[in-house]
Amino acid sequence: MRVNCPNCSTKAIITGSKELSANVIDLYCQCINTQSCGASFVCALEYKHNTRLPNHAPKPVTTE
Numbered sequence: 001m002r003v004n005c006p007n008c009s010t011k012a013i014i015t016g017s018k019e020l021s022a023n024v025i026d027l028y029c030q031c032i033n034t035q036s037c038g039a040s041f042v043c044a045l046e047y048k049h050n051t052r053l054p055n056h057a058p059k060p061v062t063t064e
Ligand SMILES: [Zn+2]
Pocket: 005, 006, 007, 008, 009, 010, 031, 032, 033, 037, 038, 039
């Protein structure tokens, strides 16, 4: 996954993450253009829906 800096459009690296819910994660990002930008920012990554179903159904949960 690639994240670009919203300030200078340079590539940024993901330095950390925080799970907000089962479908939403905050990604902590750092711009690699340290000479003229160096911004750090947070992006949200959200699961929306499947475009294809999994090949195998999930295993049923056992109560043993
Ligand atoms: Zn930047």
